[in-house]
Amino acid sequence: MLDHRVDVLAARLPFPTDGLHLTVLCDEPHVLVVPLDHRLAGRESVTVEDLAGEPMPGLRGSDPAWNAFWRLEPRADGLPLPDGPYVDEAEDKFELVAAGQTVPVSAAAPGFVPRPDLATVPLEGVEPSHVALATREDDRSRLVTAFRRAARTHLPGGPVARAQTRR
Known part of the structure; x- marks a missing residue:
């Protein structure tokens, strides 16, 4: 620019x-993207605390502030989320979600579902x-x-x- x-x-x-x-x-609200059979699928909403132990993806070669924002870091409790796989393109993460390897955060309008084999759950308590x-x-x-x-x-x-x- x-x-x-x-x-x-x-x-x-x-x-x-x-x-x-x-x-x-x-502003766009955040959602968690999960496979249909994930433990958090179908919930009305989730919080960052609900994500404990869930692997979060990163975008290879992106700005560190960008990755931290989408990985919800730093967390209030100071604990990092486990590293999920790194992807080269943001769209690649949905293949990994379907395979059960990661649960990314995405910006989405209500009712947004990226694919029929995935679910989205509103994420509460985070900046849009x-x-x-x-x-x-x-x-x-x-x-x-x-x-x-x-x-x-x-x-x-x-x-x-x-x-x-x-x-």
Whole structure:
């Protein structure tokens, strides 16, 4: 982004934000993704404490803050979750979930199920995933400003009065 290859980026935080202007567009709740026969499948919700002993995947080559955020680290009790397998692509984790090797956290709208052989369980007590619009901090382009305004206005569910702008 800072190298001027793109002017606007919509992505989930966390990512390095130095030199960027961020507009938080929406929050997405977290869910735990489990096989249908998993001990936590079918529960109304789970907490981080319910995940004790469950292997959490990591995304190989990703930013350490990104991996920590999605692995729910650091935990309040100071105990790390067991390392699950590392994957090269985020989508690869669903194959490992179906095989019973890991239980990842994902951002999802209510009712989201990535595959018919998997279940999602709402995760309580953790910060939601923030979807943000990022532009260069010093970009004063009228097109970028108009794009930012349009993104806030035309999100699913109507205008976003709650959109937060941060520098």
